[in-house]
Amino acid sequence: MKIGVVTFPGSLDDVDAQRAVRLGGNEAxxxxxxxxxxxxxxxxxxxxxxxxxxxxxxxxISRFSPVMAEVVEAAQRGMPVLGICNGFQILCESHLLPGALIRNDHRKFVCRDQRLRIERTDTPWTSAYSAGQEITVVLKNGEGGYVADEATLDRLEGEGQVVARYVEHNPNGSLRDIAGVSNERGNVVGLMPHPEHSVESLTGSGTDGLGFFTSLVEAVLA
Amino acid sequence: MPRVVVDVMPKPEILDPQGKAVLGALPRLGFTGVSDVRQGKRFELEVEGEVTDDVLAEVSRVAETLLSNPVIENFTVRVEESVEVRA
Structure with missing residues (x-):
């Protein structure tokens, strides 16, 4: 499949994301x-x-960039969209995903290998994982605290829209340990940790993140 | 030129780590008696012509669309007398 990776002025991980897309068997x-x-x-x-x-x-600001007008329209038609870290923040600002991300509760930038539990596996980005599977991927953020009002959080839990949750340690004060969410349909997924940095054993904390980039291929072949 | 001021504040129920950092610094500097600090943003918009209700409604749309995120922030819009007028 052809997976587009958007570069904004100030994007850092676009090249890593392209590489992860290719390692996952897709064209970047x-x-x-x-x-x-x-x-x-x-x-x-x-x-x-x-x-x-x-x-x-x-x-x-990114939310109003020309390419985002296309992304929002395509997402509403059902195109799979994955926002990682700043991408997750953009998806929340675009109202494609509920909630918002605020400064870490401890006020420091955090960079660590983070344990996660994959909770929703019927999305085009997480179907390579099994429900409840625990993975370790890189996490690095200064404003990664996921917040939403109680009613929204209850709805997300009830509808199964919590895609991934922090386990063992909540690194940024995210409510209910939420690391990633999806829209109702499941095609739009936002994730604060960085699976694209954990796709090769040489340079990362293992290869647990690769599933986010192989899921699309598996979904097509299935 | 008239100035319209938009104040954006984190909603009361939203954690404000920056405000907490400021609050924590106060006693270390010898300032006592402050029990809470919330940090927000102030935008000063210079507008052309008279500030009519339509202009204020437009500024409210600006505040709602771009200057604030309604999920985590509240905003207020008010007119500020320009410096030239006061002088």
Whole structure:
């Protein structure tokens, strides 16, 4: 499948995300924030970083970039979209995902290997995992605290929209240990940790993150 | 030129780690008697012409669309007398 990876001014992890897409058996297509063009891709990854310098709020400016108009429209039609870290923040600002991400409760930037439990596996990004499977991937964020009002949190839990949860240690004060959520349909997934950094044993904390990039292939072959 | 001020504050129920950091610094600096600090943002918008209800409604839409995230923040809009007028 052709998976587009958007580069915004200030994106950091777009090249790693492209590499992870290729290692996952897909074709990576570079997309540019300033173009109204998804180049015929089947899915989109919004990578981590500090798009537009995190000015105003993380993701607040990126949300209105030309490419995001296309991403929002495609997502509403059902195209798979994965937002990682800053990408997750952009998806929340775009109202494609509920809730918001605020500064870590301990106020420090955190960078660690993080244990997660995959809770929803019927999304195009997590179908390679089994429900309840625990994985370890890289986590690095300054504003990764997931918040939403109680009613929204209850709804997310009730509808099975919590995709991944922190286990053993909550690194940023996220409510109910939420590390990732999806929209109702499941095609849009936001995740604060970085699976794209955990796809090769040489440079990462193992290869547990690869499933996020092989799931699409498996979904097609299944 | 008239100035419209938009104040954006984190909602009361949302944790404000920056405000907490400021609060924590106060006693270390010898300032006592402050029991809570919330940190927000202030935007000053210079507008052309008279500030009519339509202009204020437009600024409210700006605040709602871009300046604040309604999931975690509240905002207020008010007109501030310009410096030139006061002088």
């Amino acid at each position: 297509v570079a997309l540019w924030h300033g173009e109204h063009d998804l180049k015929g891709v089947d899915a989109v990854v919004l990578p981590g970083g500090f798009s537009y310098g995190d000015y105003l709020r993380c993701g607040a």
